[in-house]
Amino acid sequence: MSDVLLAVTGLKKYFPLKKGLLGKTYGHVKAVDGVSFAVAKGETLGIVGESGCGKSTTARVILRLIEPTAGEALLGGRDIFAMDARELRQLRRRMQIVFQDPFASLDPRMTVADIVAEPLRVHGIAAGTERRELIRDLLRTVGLSDAHMGRHPHEFSGGQRQRIGIARALSVKPELLFLDEPVSALDVSIQSQIVNLFQDLQQRYGLTYIFIAHDLAVVKHICDRIAVMYLGRVVETAATAELFTRPLHPYTQALLSAIPVPDPDAAQERILLAGDVPNPVDLPPGCRFQTRCRFKLPVCAAAEPELTDVGNGHCLACHLHRVSSN
Amino acid sequence: MTWIAVWRQLKRNRLALLGLVIVAFFIAVALFAPLLAPHDPLAQSIARAGETPSAQHLLGRDELGRDVLSRLIYGARISLTVGLITVVIGAGIGVPLGAISGYFGGRTDLVIQRLIDIMLAFPAMLLAIVLVSTLGVNLENAMIAIGVVSIPVYARLVRGTTLVLRDIEYVQAARAIGLSNAGIIVRHIIPNLLSPLIVQSTLQIATAILWAAGLSFLGLGAQAPTPEWGAMLSSGRTFIRNAPHIVTFPGLTIMITVLGLNLLGDGLRDALDPRMKL
Numbered sequence A: 001m002s003d004v005l006l007a008v009t010g011l012k013k014y015f016p017l018k019k020g021l022l023g024k025t026y027g028h029v030k031a032v033d034g035v036s037f038a039v040a041k042g043e044t045l046g047i048v049g050e051s052g053c054g055k056s057t058t059a060r061v062i063l064r065l066i067e068p069t070a071g072e073a074l075l076g077g078r079d080i081f082a083m084d085a086r087e088l089r090q091l092r093r094r095m096q097i098v099f100q101d102p103f104a105s106l107d108p109r110m111t112v113a114d115i116v117a118e119p120l121r122v123h124g125i126a127a128g129t130e131r132r133e134l135i136r137d138l139l140r141t142v143g144l145s146d147a148h149m150g151r152h153p154h155e156f157s158g159g160q161r162q163r164i165g166i167a168r169a170l171s172v173k174p175e176l177l178f179l180d181e182p183v184s185a186l187d188v189s190i191q192s193q194i195v196n197l198f199q200d201l202q203q204r205y206g207l208t209y210i211f212i213a214h215d216l217a218v219v220k221h222i223c224d225r226i227a228v229m230y231l232g233r234v235v236e237t238a239a240t241a242e243l244f245t246r247p248l249h250p251y252t253q254a255l256l257s258a259i260p261v262p263d264p265d266a267a268q269e270r271i272l273l274a275g276d277v278p279n280p281v282d283l284p285p286g287c288r289f290q291t292r293c294r295f296k297l298p299v300c301a302a303a304e305p306e307l308t309d310v311g312n313g314h315c316l317a318c319h320l321h322r323v324s325s326n
Numbered sequence B: 001m002t003w004i005a006v007w008r009q010l011k012r013n014r015l016a017l018l019g020l021v022i023v024a025f026f027i028a029v030a031l032f033a034p035l036l037a038p039h040d041p042l043a044q045s046i047a048r049a050g051e052t053p054s055a056q057h058l059l060g061r062d063e064l065g066r067d068v069l070s071r072l073i074y075g076a077r078i079s080l081t082v083g084l085i086t087v088v089i090g091a092g093i094g095v096p097l098g099a100i101s102g103y104f105g106g107r108t109d110l111v112i113q114r115l116i117d118i119m120l121a122f123p124a125m126l127l128a129i130v131l132v133s134t135l136g137v138n139l140e141n142a143m144i145a146i147g148v149v150s151i152p153v154y155a156r157l158v159r160g161t162t163l164v165l166r167d168i169e170y171v172q173a174a175r176a177i178g179l180s181n182a183g184i185i186v187r188h189i190i191p192n193l194l195s196p197l198i199v200q201s202t203l204q205i206a207t208a209i210l211w212a213a214g215l216s217f218l219g220l221g222a223q224a225p226t227p228e229w230g231a232m233l234s235s236g237r238t239f240i241r242n243a244p245h246i247v248t249f250p251g252l253t254i255m256i257t258v259l260g261l262n263l264l265g266d267g268l269r270d271a272l273d274p275r276m277k278l
Helices: A055-062 A085-094 A112-122 A128-141 A158-170 A188-205 A216-222 A240-245 A250-257 A319-325 B003-011 B014-031 B068-104 B106-121 B124-135 B139-149 B151-166 B169-177 B181-189 B191-217 B229-239 B245-272
Strands: A004-019 A024-040 A044-048 A070-075 A095-098 A176-180 A208-213 A225-230 A233-239
Touching: A004 A055, A004 A208, A024 A044, A024 A055, A024 A208, A024 A233, A044 A055, A044 A216, A055 A176, A055 A208, A085 A095, A095 A158, A095 B169, A112 A128, A112 A158, A112 B169, A128 A158, A158 A188, A158 B169, A188 A216, A208 A216, A216 A240, A225 A240, A225 A250, A233 A240, A233 A250, B003 B014, B003 B245, B014 B068, B014 B245, B068 B106, B068 B139, B068 B151, B068 B181, B068 B191, B068 B229, B068 B245, B106 B151, B124 B139, B124 B191, B139 B151, B139 B191, B151 B181, B151 B191, B169 B181, B181 B191, B191 B229, B191 B245, B229 B245
Parallel strands: A044 A208, A044 A225, A095 A176, A176 A208
Antiparallel strands: A004 A024, A004 A070, A225 A233
């Protein structure tokens, strides 16, 4: 990868668990536990995994909505976590986020124009009629009209609300957009419209996306590369086509087998995961997937597998592959 | 949720409408007191003290021969002012305190909440009495005392709601945009707290009127000859056997006003609750 826009290494976010009057810390929820990935300019990276695996937390930490426990995130060579308040303000113009729930992500007391104008106001971009013109342009860009400017969010459908959220995120002309399950709260018919909008916008503005999702069909459609997360770690990354044709991690294989095939006669081997997800407060030693893995080896309980390149930029954190290829 | 929708909800609640009518009536009485009062509320006539209600003095004369109705009409001004000012003091300090406490959490929250606990540990009336005694006995200080005593109510209410709002996505979005913490509290948190605040304030005005009447009854609020409802109750109580109307009417007035405010507050709570929408 030549033009790396964002490079994340060893990102960790532990939430302390406290109890008692003095708030003594007795443990940590390891929401994100050593995540590393890189995104190239203009690329769409998908982050998939079941709920609670740390996808959203990863995005929020990189956006500095919550502070990281450890790790490094370089945006265009500058470490996001080392930025002071002034640099952080500038950073807000380079990275934005579109949230999952279009009903919670817009302030119900503000008009559409106010919502989209807020980033412009905060960063002192344009003013007066110029700003209004800019807002009008933004709304048109996302497929809304001038007539919507004075309305309140509750007057819109889920898809329209999501468009308002996208207009807000675009208003500061960001380079990198985090899409945190942006279509999973929408009707299927609306989903494709919003996904197409994302693709149009990417072509028009050369945007880079980090697309967080649990719907693999959508991810397959929009993403160039995919990172699979399990319990706070990336277990496999590969180009989309490669991952879908040659999934190597047992967890990825199980995820892919769960995608419904629109053909009732198609023979489909469904890999059902048995066992329990370990408590993220108290992870077992070794591989964190061992409790549910079909192919568990003795080594899996002893050492945590590292994410290593197995060729073609396909990275994997699994002992199985190394053992079988030796 | 627009105000038209709130009004539509409120209209369907008979009791709330009754409350609204009562409150509107007393506001009108307070505003137009000089026009409505048949007599000078301070004009005494010792010779005719304690006269029972008659055509000329609809609610009779008090222990100094003053017209009870006129005094009640002027008293509405004082009671409603007390209600409004104490709510402004209580909310003015309590809302920012609660918002800061809930938004920042951690140590800030701990310190503020323990201070609130200390205030709540004393019975409100007792704390108000102590404050008035320390500051000096007059109506202004009584209002300050009642305002201060109502701070915890607001601080707790606002903290609880802020805790919920803080993690809502539009607040996260505002942070991602780069809006400062103060900006988020002023532009996103407080506007979304308005509904519970309006309800609380309506009920709090009623409480404040009761407390002010109580303080005046104890001689710690309005001083003679100010026509304050609680003070009227206090000075008239000696004559309860010979001239019961002197205490009865101020008592009824307080009761009806407080009832009206409570009915309106309860109605507003239902009308402003989005879950009640049909």
